[in-house]
Amino acid sequence: MTKAENEITWKEINIGATVHEPGNASQYKTGDWRSNVPVVDFSKCIKCALCYIFCPEGCITKNDDGFFEIDMYYCKGCGICAEECPTDSIIMKEEKE
């Protein structure tokens, strides 16, 4: 785990502010940026993978049944998956709370 920016003291900053842990941005939650949330209806899904290919967050993964699931820790609710889904399996709803 990398310490968050507000937890690091100047003594802990690497020379040149280099970062030594690849991909550690994955610790950072972007899901709370969301104001709309995608909701997938697997019964309509044809497993075409377009939502997976186009998601800018790379937060859609294939589950054991071959359906594509969204990781809400990162999903920003942009709506691209819903817009591009050829079967309208994904709809955007207002994020509650």
Next chain:
Amino acid sequence: MSSVKKLASKMLEEKEFFAPGHRACGGCGEVIGLRLAFKEIGGNAIVVNATGCSEIIASQYPYTSWNIPWIHALFENTAAVASGIEAGLKIMEKKGISHSKGAKVVAVAGDGATSDIGLQALSGALERGHDFVYICLDNEAYMNTGIQRSSATPYGATTTTSPVGGKQKIGQVTWKKDMPSIAVAHNIPYVATACPSYPVDLVAKIKKAIEVKGPAYIHMFTACPTGWGCPSNMAVKLGRLAVQTGVFPLYEVENGAYTVNVKPAKLKPVAEYLKIQKRFRHLGDEEIKYIEQRLAEEYQKLLEKSEASAS
């Protein structure tokens, strides 16, 4: 298996080299392009990143979205830094002290970084023939600093430095700089335009760019909902419309020979593309007609080049 399915199953095998948790605006086209490109490039690469959205969204200290070696560069020297790393890798390999055999150097830079401020360094690197790939992420303005015009901003678009108001009726008064042709003029082995809305085409081009010996230049059209004034779900659709209206034709130039990769039988009315974006909303019928005519002419010229290459 369809080409999209094939692409998806190949992508699923690879990890995300551009990890989630990055801070791009929701619906950013640049990151779709980066994600797809690096799925193909894979883990044995060194990224040289000019300042701009692609950099700042992925390198907020103490975090990085990159799962491969990455170095920050300036606008002015991105291609020079890439040249130096490529030359360094070569000599290390020769001396047998390389830690990263066969690593590919990939420069990533915005349209401002590429067609304005870093152009001289890029020209030098292309001319010297370094074995590297240069990817320009073209969102048609300096977005990271709040939407200033660049020479890649299209005719008619408003930005904070090509505003509409008073006597200024059209926004950007100059035509978009033809950056891919500038790259072609260096007689490098590979130049291509690409757009994440055509992912199979994009990934195939990245593959060629990586495989070719010598410099490869990829000019990627990446929609920016924040700077273009459109809903966050429009980046893929806008890229598709840009290709179908002739705003951004998809083509490649291999050792000087042109191929147009996506050939619409008839270009769609450009209004379909312009109307979704606030940056064009002030344009009247006359300006739209002018844009459409000019796009048709440019597209015709491109088709002629490709026909000449085939004969």
